[in-house]
Amino acid sequence: MPATQASVAPASELEVDFAHASTVLAVDALSVTYGSGESAHRAVDSATFRIAHGERVALVGESGSGKTTLALAIAGFLLGDAVTIDYAGLELGGEPLRRGSVKGLPQKTPGITMVFQDAMTSLDPVWTIGSQLAAVLRGAEGLRRSQVRERSEHWLRMVGLHDTERVLGARPYELSGGMRQRAMLAIALCSRPRLLIADEPTSALDASLAREIMDLMVDLTEDFGTSVLVVSHDIHLCQEYADRILVMLGGVIVDDVPAAEAAARATHPYTKGLIECVPTLESAGLDELPTLAGLREAGAW
Numbered sequence: 001m002p003a004t005q006a007s008v009a010p011a012s013e014l015e016v017d018f019a020h021a022s023t024v025l026a027v028d029a030l031s032v033t034y035g036s037g038e039s040a041h042r043a044v045d046s047a048t049f050r051i052a053h054g055e056r057v058a059l060v061g062e063s064g065s066g067k068t069t070l071a072l073a074i075a076g077f078l079l080g081d082a083v084t085i086d087y088a089g090l091e092l093g094g095e096p097l098r099r100g101s102v103k104g105l106p107q108k109t110p111g112i113t114m115v116f117q118d119a120m121t122s123l124d125p126v127w128t129i130g131s132q133l134a135a136v137l138r139g140a141e142g143l144r145r146s147q148v149r150e151r152s153e154h155w156l157r158m159v160g161l162h163d164t165e166r167v168l169g170a171r172p173y174e175l176s177g178g179m180r181q182r183a184m185l186a187i188a189l190c191s192r193p194r195l196l197i198a199d200e201p202t203s204a205l206d207a208s209l210a211r212e213i214m215d216l217m218v219d220l221t222e223d224f225g226t227s228v229l230v231v232s233h234d235i236h237l238c239q240e241y242a243d244r245i246l247v248m249l250g251g252v253i254v255d256d257v258p259a260a261e262a263a264a265r266a267t268h269p270y271t272k273g274l275i276e277c278v279p280t281l282e283s284a285g286l287d288e289l290p291t292l293a294g295l296r297e298a299g300a301w
């Protein structure tokens, strides 16, 4: 189904009671430390949160606050001796996930897929979109060769790529940025994951393309009941598209608020600062827009 602006209800209009929906992801006291000894740096400190079935949760905060590290640890992409992951609990659909200092290549975690800011870094530059989609479809649906083409075309049309012949035969660099993000969403969602983790999925796109891709992600994940953890530095976009916002500061989750009432329900001054610093029609009349640096220097937190 192609995305349209009108087809997406703002988060505030959705009447879904996530508090009573079943939990898809449960994270308890998860910490991540890079390095060891004197050079050890705790990038995530005791993160605890839940994501319900079909819920969209945004993880926001400034650069370096630990958002990507937390997302990568949950997805299973943080590996090696140089990183230590500790947790009291980490479950997907009630099943424990094992994370630690595992050597080797990242292993796919069944039920979780991750998309990144720039599709060029997550799509293989040598393989065509058709081969990359087919590889996932064969694994996920156990399709015969003859069925793969039909399902691939179906998935490309789902993400609004209707020139299926050309897209299937194209390598990622032969498509525009927006087309690549659409193809990446098709590849990420065709295995019907329980949880999609999207790390800054639109920050490499212009504002109108960013909205198209967010609309598409919302439409598709709502249709499939897929839960979403979206990493973003843009609290304004998250207020519109997410159900709940987790705010990270210096590796710690300092706030967990419903997106539609973020301003009213924020408890931490940093969250209030993030919201205050978004330019609005009201703030257009101010001589000077507040900045996070200014609020920090003034001792707001």
Ligand SMILES: Nc1ncnc2c1ncn2[C@@H]1O[C@H](COP(=O)(O)OP(=O)(O)OP(=O)(O)O)[C@@H](O)[C@H]1O
Pocket (backbone or CB within 6 Å): 034, 035, 041, 043, 061, 062, 063, 064, 065, 066, 067, 068, 069, 070, 233
């Ligand atoms: N591989 C690594 N080795 C050592 N330190 C790292 C590594 N990756 C990230 N860090 C550090 O961990 C902290 C958190 O980084 P992270 O990328 O998770 O933050 P972020 O909030 O996602 O930032 P951004 O929005 O810029 O991506 C930062 O201080 C960063 O320098």
